[in-house]
Amino acid sequence: MGARVPVRLGATACSLEWQRGVEGTDMAKQAAGAYALLTDGSSVLIRQARTDDAEAVHTMHAAMSQDNMYLRFFSLSPGNAEREAERVCRAAEPGHVALLACRGPEVVGVATYEMNDNAPTAEVALAVADRFHRHGIATLLLEHLVSIARQHHVQAFTATTLAENFAMLHIFRDAGLPVQKETYDGAVDVTIPLPSEGDASLYEYLEAVERRESRADVASLKHLFMPESVAVIGASRRPDSVGARLLSNIVAGGFPGLVIPVNPHADSLAGLPCVATVDDLPDGVDLAIVVVPARAVGEVAERCGRRGVRCLVVITSGLADAGPGLLATCRRYGMRLVGPNCFGIAAPGLGLDATFGRGLAGPGIAGVAVQSGGIGVSLTEHLSRLGIGVSSFVSTGDKFDVSSNDLLAWWEQDQQTKLAILYLESFGNPRKFARTARRVGQRIPVLTVVGGRSLAGQRAATSHTAAAATPLVAREALFAQAGIVAAESLGQIIDAAAFLACQPYPSGTRVAVLTNAGGAGVLAADACGDSGLSLAALAEPTRQRLEELLPAGASFDNPVDTTAAIHADIFRACLEAVSADEAVDAVLSVTVPTAVADPSEAVAGADITKPFAAVVLDQAEDVRLLPRAAASGKVAGSPSAVPCYAYPEGAARALGHAARYGAWLSRPKGCVPELPGVRSQDARAVVSEFLRRTPAGGWLPAAAVGDVLRCYQIPQVSTAVAASEHEAVAAAADLPGPVVLKAVAAGLVHKTEAGAVKLDLRTMSDVKAAYHDLASSLGARLTGVLVQPMIRGGVEVLIGVAQEPVFGPLIVFGLGGVATDVLGDHAARLSPLTDGDARELVRSVRAAALLEGFRGGPKVSMAALEDVLLRVSRLADDLPEVAELDLNPVIAKAEGCLAADARIRIAPAEPQDPFLRRLR
16 A cells, blocks of 8 residues: 655646646656645645755744644654654655645645555645745645545545644645544544545545635736736837737727836837846736747746746747746746737736737627637627627637636636637647536636537547547537537627627527518528527417507418518517517517518517517628617626627527527536446456557457446346357357347457348257358458347447547447448537436437337336446546447347447556546
C-alpha cells in the first residue's frame, strides 16, 4: 500500500496544468509541480518536498504564532519547527508523501501523509503560513494529496486535532469529503474515507472541487474584465498598425481608467503620455495588451511579471513553439493569459475596447467567446444591431491559458450576462467543458456553432460502433448532455439568441401557427416539423372564438389562415385567443402586408402569455427585435420584445432550440448510480494479461470478451467457444432447442454479410453441416465457432464504445443487427453516463417507438437497456485500453436484454484512475 516517491502530482480540477491539454507528461515535469489558483485569484506552485527544502519549511513553522503552533503540534516546544522540517523533508521512502505550496522561494503551505501500519489508511497533516490563512492553500494541498493517495490505493485519511481547531475541521468538511469524528479528552480523531467509484461521495467531492475552482477562476479574471489600468505594449505611431488601432479603440471607447502606451520612440500617443519600456510601468497594472514581434513576447512577459501585471492579452501570432515558456512565465508570476494569436478583449459596459476591430460593441447581456476574430466581429455586430448587446467579449486565439471554461465561470456570476455565445474550433478539456457548461446552463443559455459537419472528418473504423462515432457525433453528444444550444451556422445562432434574449422558454413542443397567407402557413408547419416541433390541436373553445373573429373563408385548423384581408386588430385578437389555449406551448405568427391590411402591426401590441415569435415576410433583416408594451414570461432584455424573422425556417429553428433547452432545464438532475457486482480489478487483469502477450493490442479472444463483460454483469447469451467440429457438436448437445453457430475468424466484422452466422440449427447433423460450410468458406482464417441458443423475438439494438481521441469514451446506442449500417439510426453520449443520460439515450433514436410497443408491438424493458448502458459506460471509464466495444445485436425483450454478439478491441493506453481522469 505504500506510496513510492517520486509520485505524480494529482491533476486536480483546481490545478493550472503545467502544459495545458497535455496528459502523461514526463516525471521531471510532474516533479516540477503544478500551479494552482487561490481564492483571491493569485497562484501558488504545489510540488513535492525535497531534502533541500528543510530550511524553508523550518522558517515557515518557526514564524507561526503561538496559537497556530499549539493547534498544529499540541505544544509550544521550540523544537517543533525543526522536527517538522526533518519529518517533511526526509529522504524518499515508501508510505511518505510530502507536498509544498510555494510563492517564489517561500514555502507557504505543507501537506503530508504517512501510511498507517497494516492498514490501507494514511495519517494526514496540513499547515499554512499565518499570513496566508483563508486563501484556500490547505484545501488545494488536500486535493492533491487525495489524488496521489487514490493512485496508491489509500482508502482513507486519518488525523488527530484539538477540538478547538475549528479551521482544520472545516477544511475537511468544505473539501466535500465525508468526515467521521470521535471526540475524547479535548481531542478529535478524524477519519476521512476517500471517494471511490460508484460511491455518491465521489460526485459530491467533484462538485465541491468544481465550486472552488469556479470561485478561483472568477477572482483571477476580475483584472481582465474589470481593470482599473491598461497598458498597451507595442502601441505604434503608424495609424494603420494593430498597436495603433488597439490604443485608439481603448481611448475612443471611453475607458475611465488609467491607459499607458508603451513605446520607446514616442513621448505621447493618442493624447496619452508614453513610457519607454515595461520596466517604467507603475506597479500592479491590471491588464497589459501585448502587440510586439514574436521574438520579443517572452521577454515582455517576464518583465510584466516582475512589475506585477495581473493579466496579459497577447495579440502576437507565431508563438506555438514558444508556448510552454510563455505559459510558464505567466504561471510563475500569477498572470492570466489570453491568446496568443488573438483579436483582443472588450467589456462594453466599462467602455473597454481592447481589440483592433471597427468599433466598440453595444453594452448588453451576451457574453461572447471566439477563437476566430472575424467570427467575433460578425457576432458582436449582429448582437449590437439587435439591441441584445455584449457584456464581455474575448478572442481566445491559441488558448494557452484562458479558455471557454474560464469564461463560462465568469459569466455565471457577473450579474450582467444572460446569454453565453461560443465559437469553438477545438476543445482542450472536453470533460471539464461539459461539466462547466452543464452547471452554467442551469442559469443562462449557452449557445455554440457546430462546425466541421462534413464527412471529411470521419475516421476509418473497424466496428459498427466506431463507424457511427465521429468527432461530430462526439461534439453533438457533449452539447446534448450539457444542455448547450448548438446551431449549425452563424445565422442560426443569431436567430436563437434573438429568441432566448427576450422570450420565455416553451414548456413543450406544441406550436400554434397563425398566418394571413395560406401558403406561408404550410411552410411554417413544415419548418416546425423539421425543427422537432408539432402543431397543437386547438381546443374547441379556441376554434369557436376564431370562428367569431374570422370570415367564412378562413381556416380554423392549425395552421390558422385568417385570410389576407384581416386587419391588425382582428389578427391581434386571434393571436391572443390561440395563446390562451392550454394545448399551445408557443405561438408563431406569419404575416405579409397587403394593400388592404398589414397584420404585422398586431405583433407589438398583442397580449400573449406564451413564448412568441413572428415572421414578417417582407422585412429586410433576417431577424430583428420588435419592442412591445405587453411583457410576458422571463424577460432577459428591456424593454420586452418579439423576435421577428424574415422566413419561417429561422423562426421555427429558434423555437425548436428554445424548446429543447427548456426540456433540458426541466429534466431531473441525473447522477452516476452505484452499480452492484462490478469487479473492475478483475477486468483490468484480463486486459493487462492480453497486452502482456500482445503488446500492440488487437481484438480480445471471445472467451476474454465474455470474462470482461461478466466483470460488469452485462447480460450475455449463453455462449460456448468450440475449436473444432467435435467441440461444436458437444456444445450444441448441452443446449436445449435450436442453436446458432458464429464463426470466429481474424478480421471478421460483419458476420452476417460474410455468411459467418448459421441460424436455427435443430439437429446434430445441422450443426456438422453448418461447421463444414464455415470451414469451407473461411478456410484457414476460421479458428473456431461460438455456439449459442437460438433467441427468437425481441428488438435488436446496438450498444458500443469508441474511444474518441479528444473527448474520451463515447457510448453509442441504436438499432442493431443488419439495420445498423442500413438505417444509421444511432445516438451517442460521452462517458460517464448519468442515469438521466442513459434514459435519454435510449429514447433519442428515431426507432425508439419500436422499443415502446409501436402499433401494438411488444414493449421491451427500457430499464434493462438503461442498466446495460450504465454498465458499459462504467467499463469504458475504468478501462481506457478499450478502444472499441461492439455489442451487436443486443436482443431487448420485455423481460430484459441479452448481448448476442460482442467484440472488444484493446489498444495500449496509460492506465488511469477514472476518479483522477474526471478531475482533469
